[in-house]
Amino acid sequence: MTIPTVTLNDGTTIPAITFGTYKLNGAAGVEAMNSALNVGYDALDSAFNYENEGAVGRAVRESGRPREELRVASKLPGRHHDYDAALTTIEESLYRTQLDYFDLYYIHWPNPKQGKYVEAWKALIEAKKRGYIRSIAVCNFLPEHLERLKAETGVLPSINQIELHPYFPQDEMRKWNHDHGIITQAWSPLGRASDLLTNPLLKTIAERLGKEVGQVILRWHHQLGSVPIPKSATPERQIKNRSIFDFALTEDDMTKIASLARADGRLADQDPATYEEF
Numbered sequence: 067m068t069i070p071t072v073t074l075n076d077g078t079t080i081p082a083i084t085f086g087t088y089k090l091n092g093a094a095g096v097e098a099m100n101s102a103l104n105v106g107y108d109a110l111d112s113a114f115n116y117e118n119e120g121a122v123g124r125a126v127r128e129s130g131r132p133r134e135e136l137r138v139a140s141k142l143p144g145r146h147h148d149y150d151a152a153l154t155t156i157e158e159s160l161y162r163t164q165l166d167y168f169d170l171y172y173i174h175w176p177n178p179k180q181g182k183y184v185e186a187w188k189a190l191i192e193a194k195k196r197g198y199i200r201s202i203a204v205c206n207f208l209p210e211h212l213e214r215l216k217a218e219t220g221v222l223p224s225i226n227q228i229e230l231h232p233y234f235p236q237d238e239m240r241k242w243n244h245d246h247g248i249i250t251q252a253w254s255p256l257g258r259a260s261d262l263l264t265n266p267l268l269k270t271i272a273e274r275l276g277k278e279v280g281q282v283i284l285r286w287h288h289q290l291g292s293v294p295i296p297k298s299a300t301p302e303r304q305i306k307n308r309s310i311f312d313f314a315l316t317e318d319d320m321t322k323i324a325s326l327a328r329a330d331g332r333l334a335d336q337d338p339a340t341y342e343e344f
């Protein structure tokens with residue numbers, strides 16, 4: 067089944083599910099990404115810090131698929147938020163992928179203590195003007211960070227990619243994004259293979275629908291209006307994870323899944339208000 071598309075606030079489009087590539091490196095990484103592109107994913111999420119932009123570019127070329135059919139993303143690391151360094155880093159990302167442009171490029175973390183994310187954002191705006199990037203976006207930004215981008219540049223991102231899964235549903239942040247025309251993407255959408263995948267409530271829903279728990283979680287993301295980015299090195303799981311557009315959760319399922327939220331449901335100690343990424 068074809069993956070539906072989502073239109074961003076700058077008129078560009080992304081598929082309603084993207085393939086995550088964190089920890090997919092080297093030849094094994096290329097193989098996993100090749101498999102994902104072969105089973106119908108149209109988008110790859112990468113980052114300068116994943117050290118796999120070369121594998122991403124190679125998988126895109128080996129797929130034999132037209133470049134314009136695909137969406138390729140990377141992210142600017144915290145150590146390169148200075149304006150000139152940011153532009154050079156984006157150029158380096160392009161050289162590593164050996165692609166002519168990125169569909170999406172994100173600021174990976176705001177690093178508020180360092181305090182240079184507005185400068186980095188201005189570099190992304192310039193990189194878009196130069197044709198390096200089609201759509202500019204952020205990850206892990208809080209409302210206060212987004213307000214500063216708006217006040218100081220007049221440009222809000224197309225996407226805010228945040229940690230999001232049933233243990234950490236981020237209702238307020240998702241609403242903020244939605245109210246400001248920003249699409250929410252969900253990182254670690256499956257809870258990075260934590261006990262979420264064996265949760266009894268999710269298992270009951272999955273059994274009733276004849277689906278797997280991972281599919282129920284990814285469908286939950288879709289019905290919330292967020293775009294999940296599941297990673298899997300396993301072809302069978304890649305296929306299952308993308309097969310979420312031919313069934314639906316009931317309102318009752320959605321309400322029950324909302325009850326799984328935990329006071330601190332984060333997977334790790336990575337609060338964007340204080341976390342500083344290298």
Ligand SMILES: NC(=O)C1=CN([C@@H]2O[C@H](COP(=O)(O)OP(=O)(O)OC[C@H]3O[C@@H](n4cnc5c(N)ncnc54)[C@H](OP(=O)(O)O)[C@@H]3O)[C@@H](O)[C@H]2O)C=CC1
Nearest residue numbers: 086087088205253254255256257258259280296297298299
């Ligand atoms: N912007 C940011 O700050 C961040 C962005 N990301 C992005 O989000 C992507 C996804 O997040 P990630 O942290 O990788 O975690 P995910 O929630 O996607 O979980 C990945 C893990 O789940 C396993 N898995 C995948 N599908 C299934 C399934 N159907 N059943 C059982 N297990 C499954 C995988 O195993 P296996 O591979 O062995 O199949 C892997 O161990 C990253 O790859 C990256 O692209 C991630 C973190 C932060």
Ligand SMILES: O=C(O)C(=O)[C@@H](O)[C@H](O)C(=O)CO
Nearest residue numbers: 088113174175253334336343
């Ligand atoms: O994977 C990413 O995109 C990250 O930002 C990392 O910080 C990741 O979340 C991680 O857990 C690294 O240990």
